[in-house]
Amino acid sequence: MKIGVNTRLLQYGKLEGIGRFTHETLSRLTHQMQDCEFVFYFDRPYHPSFIYHSNVKPRIVPPPARHPFLFWIWLEWALPYFFYKDRIDLFFSPDGFLSLNTKVPQIPVFHDLAFEHFPEGISKIGAWYYKRYMPKFANIAKHILTVSEFTKKDIIQTYPMDSSKITVTCNGVSSIFRPLTLNEIENVRKKYARGKPYILFVGSIHPRKNLARLLQAFEQFKQETSHEAQLLICGRKAWNFEDIFTYFDSMTFKNDVHFTGTIHDEELSKIYGAASVLCYVSLFEGFGIPILEAFASHIPVITSNVSSMSEVAGDAALLVNPYQVEEIQYALKKIFFTPQLAQDLVNKGIKRLAFYSWEKASSIIEATLRKFSNS
Numbered sequence: 001m002k003i004g005v006n007t008r009l010l011q012y013g014k015l016e017g018i019g020r021f022t023h024e025t026l027s028r029l030t031h032q033m034q035d036c037e038f039v040f041y042f043d044r045p046y047h048p049s050f051i052y053h054s055n056v057k058p059r060i061v062p063p064p065a066r067h068p069f070l071f072w073i074w075l076e077w078a079l080p081y082f083f084y085k086d087r088i089d090l091f092f093s094p095d096g097f098l099s100l101n102t103k104v105p106q107i108p109v110f111h112d113l114a115f116e117h118f119p120e121g122i123s124k125i126g127a128w129y130y131k132r133y134m135p136k137f138a139n140i141a142k143h144i145l146t147v148s149e150f151t152k153k154d155i156i157q158t159y160p161m162d163s164s165k166i167t168v169t170c171n172g173v174s175s176i177f178r179p180l181t182l183n184e185i186e187n188v189r190k191k192y193a194r195g196k197p198y199i200l201f202v203g204s205i206h207p208r209k210n211l212a213r214l215l216q217a218f219e220q221f222k223q224e225t226s227h228e229a230q231l232l233i234c235g236r237k238a239w240n241f242e243d244i245f246t247y248f249d250s251m252t253f254k255n256d257v258h259f260t261g262t263i264h265d266e267e268l269s270k271i272y273g274a275a276s277v278l279c280y281v282s283l284f285e286g287f288g289i290p291i292l293e294a295f296a297s298h299i300p301v302i303t304s305n306v307s308s309m310s311e312v313a314g315d316a317a318l319l320v321n322p323y324q325v326e327e328i329q330y331a332l333k334k335i336f337f338t339p340q341l342a343q344d345l346v347n348k349g350i351k352r353l354a355f356y357s358w359e360k361a362s363s364i365i366e367a368t369l370r371k372f373s374n375s
Helices: 017-032 068-086 124-140 149-158 182-192 211-225 242-250 265-273 289-297 309-313 325-337 339-355 358-373
Strands: 002-006 037-042 056-060 090-093 106-110 144-146 166-168 198-202 230-234 257-261 277-280 301-304 318-320
Touching (some): 002 068, 017 358, 037 068, 056 068, 106 358, 144 149, 149 166, 166 358, 198 265, 211 230, 211 242, 211 325, 230 265, 277 289, 289 309, 309 318
Parallel strands (some): 090 106, 106 144, 230 257
């Protein structure tokens, strides 16, 4: 079987949620499925580390698909030509994008439908593209994979279809995320937080990540407790972030907030391990990989009680209403002033990890690809 794969989000040193999923699963699938050939379709020059095995053939297909108009050209014209040329039997798309201009069976991964619920969180043309084309992709897909039970239910409710058309896989966590020694923690805190304990947020900066309320909660926490804790925000500026920085500029404790930008994985794993708590209070997620990364780093987690986050965290995190600044602030106080609670959450998080792994995810994907390649 020859499988074409959408690998446009495999960008070296810039792997975020879907890119991380793509990398971790494909690095395993290509080894598991050595009886198959894979053609990786990149939209720009690629890093050789993404050619995971001898059964992978990379192909650069222009144009770089980073705008809805270019999406359309890449998916509807460029890819179908190479599907035919490469004699592709099945197309696997980890970012959910499909071609409407091919008869090749296609299996997408839908990570979330955030654009349906928070269209204001992305550009107008981006929201238009997703709302126009994602229902079409769902309709033509041979089968759909998704990463949580929440997202499966969301797809069924938003694009009415039989539940048998959707299989739930999961996300996992890299082995680089681990607890640190006391000496390592001290060194990381000196480097990033002036030697002080810190609250951690990991993710790109845009409205859905709810950073404005996290900043407000941190400001209240500092005012009410005079605690020395810092706030570390790790992630790139994505879109519509102006209001977040407008509030930041007005903060009394803005000198205790540190924006790191994008951090490479090895360094990010150290930042996790030295944190006092992960505060991941997004308004909407299809999964929430930082929750697992925190569990593996043996730090407690505060996360939202909406969408998929409570499903992923189970009883191993403090769950808060992300719209209520007071709840976020109160959760921070509980973590810092109730050490036994923090340790109990760490212990539960370690156990919770048993439900998720990249091996589990890739095995489910493999079974799905094999099943629907011949159906």
